[in-house]
Amino acid sequence: MSENDDFEDQPSEKLPLDSWHRNHGARMVPFAGYEMPIQYEGIKAEHDWTRSHASLFDVSHMGQLAVSGEKAAHELEKILPTAVAKLPEGQMRYSLLLTEAGGIIDDLILTNTGSHFALVVNGACKWDDIAHLREHLDDDVTLTHYDDFALLALQGPEAGDVLEALVPGTAKLSFMRAGLFQWNGQHIWVSRAGYTGEDGFEISIHQSHAAALADALAADNLVKPAGLGARDSLRLEAGLPLYGHDLTLDTDPVSAGLGFALAKSRREDGGYIGHAPSMARLEDGGTASRRVGLALEGRLPAREGAKVYSGDALVGTVTSGGFSPTLGHPVAMAFVETERAEPGTQLTIDVRGKRLPARVVPLPFVPHKYVRKGAS
Known part of the structure; x- marks a missing residue:
């Protein structure tokens, strides 16, 4: 998505924070099946604020999924090129859903929460991803879609101080680590990650409490809301690919520079969808x-x-x-x-x-x- 993109001309769902965005002056546009804020005071202003302070992004359009059961790790290793069974509790990994030919269906973040494996997938792909997972996961595991949860991203060099003041203990998280915390009597899942290249966090919270959390974060003078425009310009500067643009079904991990997502411990034995063509590209010395x-x-x-x-x-x-x-x-x-x-x-x-x-x-x-x- 870029500032000049043509947005989807179709009916859009509303985010849990739809009224919050409009009350804060957001310009709303259709994106990934939702009406989403593209900007508030301006893309460049929001971009610069994120680089110097902290910005609040609503990424509730993303798909928040869970795979649970005794065989969850084994079943996910049939689908993902990640060493799922070796992933420590609280650790996150960037991973990929691949076709049999090694094309990229979607990129995602996988987390071992301790009780289950959480997957955050792209909003525009989530229904296809869910169908793909249901097709290939054994009936002994459970796939859950947390469609009643919002996802907020607090990004910028001052995000750590802001969130620690509101949710004590979050400052102990390092990049690609996550944990369960309490805020205002509510369980929230906090991960130290994001899509801007800056330090930051993503916070999963039930949609009924999302507006209160957004208010609490925005009450800090260091925090301003930011929209899709700044999120896109920041991720571009960070060199982070966007599915549907830099990644497609015709794109493979090696040519996309994502070979690191093909876990070294799984390159020989494989066992996941797309393993053989992915290894052939690695072994041939390139694409x-x-x-x-x-x-x-x-x-x-x-x-x-x-x-x-x-x-x-x-x-x-x-x-x-x-x-x-x-x-x-x-x-x-x-x-x-x-x-x-x-x-x-x-x-x-x-x-x-x-x-x-x-x-x-x-x-x-x-x-x-x-x-x-x-x-x-």
């Missing part, structure tokens, strides 16, 4: 194309679908692009021919009939600021 970062000159951004050239030869396509408020110039992610994917490679992008100079650069464009275990 025909790679996801890369591109830095553009000037101020005109390249959007999804723009063609990438080396001289007169078409060598790739932009999958996400926009102007980087932090860097002050346009950036893009694209899939380009592997031999053109080396950092420093000079290319051009066709934007509105003009060939704009672009250079391959390492991802992320803006360094991640996650609070990792052992960090002070």
Whole structure:
């Protein structure tokens, strides 16, 4: 999703915080089957505030699922390329749902909660993901969709202090760790993660208490609400792929630069859907194309679908692009021919009939600021 995207022209559901967003001046748009806030005071202002303070994002459109039962880990290892059985309690992992051919159905976050395995999947894909899981999970395990829970993301360098003041103990979490906490007499599930490249948290809470939590967070002068526009510009600067744009059924983990999600301990024996083609791509030393970062000159951004050239030869396509408020110039992610994917490679992008100079650069464009275990 980018600022200029065409949004879905279909009836949309309302988020649990729909009235809250409207009362705070949000401009609402249809996205992933919901009416969602794209901005409040402006995308750049919200982007900059997230980089310097803390912003509150509503990501309740995401699918919050649970797989439980004695065989849950075994059954999930038939579907995910993750070492599920070895995942410690409270630990999170980035993972993928794959087709038999190794294409990406969706990317997700998996957490061992102790009582079950939680999966947070993309909002636009969640019903297909649920169908895929139901098809392949054994009847001995239970798949639950927590569709009555909201999900709030507090993101930014001051998010840790803000949340610790409200929910004591959350500051002890490190990046990709999660736990159960109490707030206002309610159980909430808090994970130290997000989609902005900044430090931050995602908080799962029953929808009946979501507005009260949003009010409590926004009451802190360090916190402002932010919408989809800033979330997209932040994730682009962080080099994080978006399903349906940078990742599709035609995309594989190796070419997408997501080989780390194929657990090393499972590469030989496999046993999961898509294992053989994924290993073939790893063992062959690569793929025909790679996801890369591109830095553009000037101020005109390249959007999804723009063609990438080396001289007169078409060598790739932009999958996400926009102007980087932090860097002050346009950036893009694209899939380009592997031999053109080396950092420093000079290319051009066709934007509105003009060939704009672009250079391959390492991802992320803006360094991640996650609070990792052992960090002070």
